[in-house]
Amino acid sequence: MKAELISIGDELLIGQVVNTNASWMAEQLNLIGIDIVQITSIADKKQDIKASLDRAFQHSDLVMITGGLGPTNDDITKLTLCEYFNAKLQFNQDAYFFIEKLFAQRGWKTVTELNRQQAEVPDNCKIIPNHNGTAPGMWFEDKGKILISLPGVPFEMKAMVSNYIIPQLKEKSVIHIFHKTLHIQGVGESFLAELIKDWENQLPVQIKLAYLPQPGLIRLRLTAKGKNKAELETSINAEIEKLQPLIPGFIFGYDDDLLEKVVGELLSKHKKTISTAESCTGGYLSHLITSIAGSSEYYKGSVIAYSNEVKMNLLQVKATTLEHYGAVSEATVKEMAMGIKNLLQTDYAISISGIAGPDGGSEEKPVGTIWIAVASDKAVIAEKFLLGDDRGRNIRKAALSALNMLRKQILLKCS
Amino acid sequence: MKAELISIGDELLIGQVVNTNASWMAEQLNLIGIDIVQITSIADKKQDIKASLDRAFQHSDLVMITGGLGPTNDDITKLTLCEYFNAKLQFNQDAYFFIEKLFAQRGWKTVTELNRQQAEVPDNCKIIPNHNGTAPGMWFEDKGKILISLPGVPFEMKAMVSNYIIPQLKEKSVIHIFHKTLHIQGVGESFLAELIKDWENQLPVQIKLAYLPQPGLIRLRLTAKGKNKAELETSINAEIEKLQPLIPGFIFGYDDDLLEKVVGELLSKHKKTISTAESCTGGYLSHLITSIAGSSEYYKGSVIAYSNEVKMNLLQVKATTLEHYGAVSEATVKEMAMGIKNLLQTDYAISISGIAGPDGGSEEKPVGTIWIAVASDKAVIAEKFLLGDDRGRNIRKAALSALNMLRKQILLKCS
Missing domain, CATH: 3.40.980.10 (MoaB/Mog-like domain)
Known part of the structure; x- marks a missing residue:
């Protein structure tokens, strides 16, 4: 047609x-x-x-x-x-x-x-x-x-x-088309292409591969067309099984999955709760989490701490930490994560502090420098990201990176 | 051409x-x-x-x-x-x-x-x-x-x-074209069309009018074409001056304006600060405010209070208020707005509590019922909105409605 x-x-x-x-x-x-x-x-x-x-x-x-x-x-x-x-x-x-x-x-x-x-x-x-x-x-x-x-x-x-x-x-249609989309976070397009080059080259001719990059995410779509629906599905699933061990940790979902939904389902499944403390993402991480219907089951709330006063007064970040290391630092995000976790009494907490841009960067901490921490009952881990200079993209990438860090922590702790 | x-x-x-x-x-x-x-x-x-x-x-x-x-x-x-x-x-x-x-x-x-x-x-x-x-x-x-x-x-x-x-x-060209776009919030397309029907009918033939609706917003675009650029501009501006008194409070900006930017500029201009307490919008209002570069000048932070505990412990909403009126009520949003205003010591505060959907509605409070309050140093006003059953749109419409309520309050208090 x-x-x-x-x-x-x-x-x-x-x-x-x-x-x-x-x-x-x-x-x-x-x-x-x-x-x-x-x-x-x-x-x-x-x-x-x-x-x-x-x-x-x-x-x-x-x-x-x-x-x-x-x-x-x-x-x-x-x-x-x-x-x-x-x-x-x-x-x-x-x-x-x-x-x-x-x-x-x-x-x-x-x-x-x-x-x-x-x-x-x-x-x-x-x-x-x-x-x-x-x-x-x-x-x-x-x-x-x-x-x-x-x-x-x-x-x-x-x-x-x-x-x-x-x-x-x-x-009305007789030709079947079968698609499977893999959702990937935490790796760039060209780096991903290198990692899966050999797998891509051995794909059977009837399977087409498309890279669909978005800010902070990549979708990989496999497509096969033909008259036998079951055969199409089997051949695509076989290729995906070969792909999975090549990029562990990066694949967070399939087809209609959203990272915020996948993370929500993990929290629900393990009966864990979450809170967030956001600075540069300004509420966007909370927005992603709460865009999922039913998120009130695992999400308790957040503090958006745009000013240092709020970081100190509500999240118990120490004045000396802010003075010695600055608001965008490993020490500050770790204290923010512990602060919100204690304040809202949740099992996990995420914190983000960074320079979203376009202004506010320095030589030591250029625009796009973002620190993210994830706190659980056992530990607080933190990671530094160096993103670009587009404010909107930095906010989205930071929030997605934070969700993927949390996802990996839950899988590690709860498995 | x-x-x-x-x-x-x-x-x-x-x-x-x-x-x-x-x-x-x-x-x-x-x-x-x-x-x-x-x-x-x-x-x-x-x-x-x-x-x-x-x-x-x-x-x-x-x-x-x-x-x-x-x-x-x-x-x-x-x-x-x-x-x-x-x-x-x-x-x-x-x-x-x-x-x-x-x-x-x-x-x-x-x-x-x-x-x-x-x-x-x-x-x-x-x-x-x-x-x-x-x-x-x-x-x-x-x-x-x-x-x-x-x-x-x-x-x-x-x-x-x-x-x-x-x-x-x-x-190669001799013909000029002049556009002016009005941004409107707080009224639906057909209601707006009724309100400005007579004005629309008297528009000179060389001026074309287009309605461009988006969730929670409408853009009205006037276009004129001709050989004299200054004349085109004058004739469109004259029509806009006739239109303004017909829909006061609904027009928040022109051309490239964004509501979150207009509100930010008003806060900057009057050297006022803002905080928000969000329930059903889950951080989206904060995200809109902080999507504007330089918002740290007027925005201090927010509490996203998804659970009743957070509403009580952080925002000082009274247990009896929640018990008697429920979380989605005039009394609760007013206490939330006062609570965040006191907590973060800002000049203005916005609070939102509602049922974003798709579930959680009742006969008395169907999905789409949203209460919004704006607190200033002088008063707390609250308004009830009945929106649809699409979670994403309800969140966006509620946040935009809240920003427009704040805009009108600032204009009222600071003029």
Whole structure:
């Protein structure tokens, strides 16, 4: 099955918004074996939308368009699709049901006229429920070709694609594609490539390998395509078993795993609790931990100690330690970790202190110098990291490195 | 002048790489008054490239393509352009000069044969110097239409666009474009549309309005195009002045402003300090505040109080308050805000307690119920929000709502 993605919106054409919707959708469709032949961004103009649809259907079986479904006057996708299919707008009871439900959930008073009109859809489509917004998705099918129209709001679109569209499209496909993704932390891309070079060279031709680096993480994705699903899975799993002993400690998870989730599951499993004391990461580590639903089971709380007073008064870091070694030092992070562990009475504690940048560095401690400590009932270990000069990336890398240090400590102590 | 951007590369079509090149180029061209009518991503295939060029030139005067100019076999753009223009590859002395210069600068030994071949370009183009890589850009001009081919490596492409292409194109252009973006918090898209309906209807035809919603925020963009730059600016500013009194308190900034930055600047300006006590947002509010470089000037720290023990022991929330009203209540957030303000001795304090979801709701307090308090030296105010059932969005919306509450308090107290 070949597909084209069409994103509608002037904001894309003036460069105000980066088209992350299209790349996300391309990735999802690719995972179920659908080839994307073109991605197109066009303006909110009727004739442009119609011309793009005509062209796209010349080479694609599936066209997915996003955007232009809001309640306001500049949202013209629905009317354009009516004209394109020679259809009429019709009030759809199911679509209205979801709009009313959303209003009730949010405690909004009455459905406004503009929102009521969003329940009107062309009479030749099925609606795709939108549980996160007022614009329903629309699924058109005509002479073996499929057109799907979705709102451009990323989280609305994503939920509709994951929960409704992908399962429906999967049923139509005969070629299987099997992916397995390994999540890796604590090693750079080129160093990793050296470590696994021989393994990579011996991979069978039908298995493709992709490096997908992100700040502080690398994903390695293995892909095989074919008619026998079980065979694909067996061959990929065999290769992963060969890979694991080459990079122990770096692989923290597979497929949908997130480091913060893996660590949370370990804490849950061993009935251990955690607290954090953060300086340069400013709450981002706590945010990662608490982004996991149910984290209150193992996470008690944190102190964000941006100023030295807070480090001393709340975390019991000694004034002499700060004076002799500075806030970014092994001695300080160790005292911070012990301080928060005692204060919140947890089994483990993580502390981070560093220079996130872009300013505040010195010759001795340049921007990107980060100390991280992990305290358990038995010991406090600390590690120094030398990261780059981008504040946002340093914060994320430091938090991920801290989580991986904790993960390894739990595995060591609890195994 | 109308333009189309064509990005070449399989990595775009499988969603491995987000097309940030195109949005950056679109922004640069737009700023000099060039209209982007389409952005297209296609595969590394000759026939796809040729078909896209044919189509693009039907509606555009300028086509810019990126990618496929590397030294390896899968880089086919140059050969395809030769075929497209019926041209021949010719060794270009200027292009070779820049390649040799780059090798000398980087201390690389000798120019390899593969890199030498990169100095061969179609004989009907001018080269565009590339000071950061070995692939020269190419500028074709034929019957009043321009085709520009650039490498896909972002920093190589950007330097060539900024230093060479934009100045050349500017000389050809007479039309200016002026944008102004308003950032809005605290009101939903359709409510906002209702509030400003009359203003929107009276906008002069040459001013276009776009709604750009994000979780917890809306951007409103006004755009005008014409020959007189000063006139465009004046007419947009006049409309913004009419809009401001219609939605007081909701507009927090313009153009590149971020709410966390605006709030930080207000705190700096008035020499005030801030601390936060977070429950359901789990550190995300602190993360937003500290994502701004220099925030240590006004931000002292936070307590993330996920458990009731931490709320009582560190923030001095009374056991009876938690018992009678629960952790998600007006009384509790007010005590949390006062507690952290006293503990860290700051001028302002924000506290948040709520049910982020997806579980933990009840009939009385459904998922998405969030209480936020802002304490100053004079008062503690609290507000209740009813958000949705998506944990990540609830966390972000709550943090943004809290920052906007603080912003309004500072404006009220310090004006």
